[in-house]
Amino acid sequence: MVSESSLAEMLRSRGLRLTAQRQLVLQAVLDLGHATPEQVHTAVREVAAGVNITTIYRTLELLERLGLVTHTHLSHGSPTYHAAGEHQHVHLVCRQCGAIDEIDPEMLRPLAEQLAAQRGFRVDIGHVSLFGVCACCENGDQE
Numbered sequence: 001m002v003s004e005s006s007l008a009e010m011l012r013s014r015g016l017r018l019t020a021q022r023q024l025v026l027q028a029v030l031d032l033g034h035a036t037p038e039q040v041h042t043a044v045r046e047v048a049a050g051v052n053i054t055t056i057y058r059t060l061e062l063l064e065r066l067g068l069v070t071h072t073h074l075s076h077g078s079p080t081y082h083a084a085g086e087h088q089h090v091h092l093v094c095r096q097c098g099a100i101d102e103i104d105p106e107m108l109r110p111l112a113e114q115l116a117a118q119r120g121f122r123v124d125i126g127h128v129s130l131f132g133v134c135a136c137c138e139n140g141d142q143e
Contacts, residue, residue, distance in 0.1 A: 010066050021051050025059040029069050029081050034091075034100050036078040072127050074100060090125060094134035101134065 007026065008018040021044070028043035029035055035043070041056045060081055063069045071079035074093050080100075089102040105125040112123040135141075 034080050034082050091129040093131050096137040
């Protein structure tokens with residue numbers, strides 16, 4: 001996890017300031033785990049009502065350039081951000097309830113190797129999302 005002082009140092013080394021908005025956006029991503037810019041905006045507005053969605057998008061882009069967050073596309077909508085320091089993982093997305101689970105990317109390694117050998121295509125496993133129906137929805141255990 002990134003401390004306030006290390007975030008400040010990263011920003012200073014690039015000629016940028018540590019602002020309250022930047023701190024709040026990073027903290028929201030860390031707290032939420034997987035979050036769209038809109039979800040980050042909602043969380044930040046609970047603390048700082050004046051922060052607009054444009055600031056959220058710009059800050060997420062900056063945090064991604066700094067290597068603090070990364071994004072993936074878990075639906076047709078906005079990208080979903082999560083901490084970059086987390087282990088690389090594949091997302092499992094339930095089409096019914098929207099739940100997001102994670103699996104070890106090693107489960108896809110044989111497929112990635114086969115695609116590389118047969119098609120010359122290198123899969124970025126860290127950006128893979130698989131869509132389907134979770135066990136709870138499949139079994140009718142929804143809340």
